[in-house]
Amino acid sequence: MPDIIAETDRLILRTIGEGDAAEHDRVLNTPEVMARLGGTLELHEIEAKHAKSMALYAREGFSFLFMIEKDTGELVGHCGMKRVDNPLASNVGDHEIGWLVRQDRWRRGYAEEAMRAVIDWAFTSIGAPHLVALTSEANVGSWKLMEKLGMERRKDLDFSDPNYPAEDNPTIQYSLTAQAWESQK
Numbered sequence: 001m002p003d004i005i006a007e008t009d010r011l012i013l014r015t016i017g018e019g020d021a022a023e024h025d026r027v028l029n030t031p032e033v034m035a036r037l038g039g040t041l042e043l044h045e046i047e048a049k050h051a052k053s054m055a056l057y058a059r060e061g062f063s064f065l066f067m068i069e070k071d072t073g074e075l076v077g078h079c080g081m082k083r084v085d086n087p088l089a090s091n092v093g094d095h096e097i098g099w100l101v102r103q104d105r106w107r108r109g110y111a112e113e114a115m116r117a118v119i120d121w122a123f124t125s126i127g128a129p130h131l132v133a134l135t136s137e138a139n140v141g142s143w144k145l146m147e148k149l150g151m152e153r154r155k156d157l158d159f160s161d162p163n164y165p166a167e168d169n170p171t172i173q174y175s176l177t178a179q180a181w182e183s184q185k
Helices: 021-026 043-060 110-126 142-148 178-184
Strands: 006-007 011-015 064-069 075-083 095-101 132-136 169-177
Touching: 006 110, 006 169, 011 043, 011 075, 011 110, 011 132, 011 169, 021 043, 021 075, 043 075, 064 110, 075 110, 095 110, 110 132, 110 178, 142 169, 169 178
Parallel strands: 095 132
Antiparallel strands: 006 011, 011 064, 064 075, 075 095, 132 169
16 A cells, blocks of 8 residues: 655645556656656556665655645656666765656646655655756756756756757756755745
């Protein structure tokens, strides 16, 4: 049974459970949603990512979560935290936050609402000293939300990833310290 990590006004953020891959594939694994994330995935790749999230949660007490819309009970997104694991990054092991929202729920503020809860969870329950978020300059909506969340651009952490097309390189990073988050509240 998945654990509920946080609730916001409109969302329940819960851990990923066995059998969630098919729903993830159905509503989140679309060309539009996955455009800046390397493209759509095969079901077995989603299952592997879910297994990795469940193992991380069991080991460290944090992972990526499902965003469930309270009014409908529907999956509207994926958000949470993992460790930076790209070997090309200079900050492997940092706490990395991220999100995606299904296309028919874009521009409703769900990502910001969910990420404020995730950031609070990261700093208050997990004890992360700082967080980073990765994107590309082409993913304007993503880095604008990072800035809205109070994150600062860290050009010193940029890196190129040949697994992504030229328009999504370099990978850029933003960061937020626990102290900066507290001062925003």
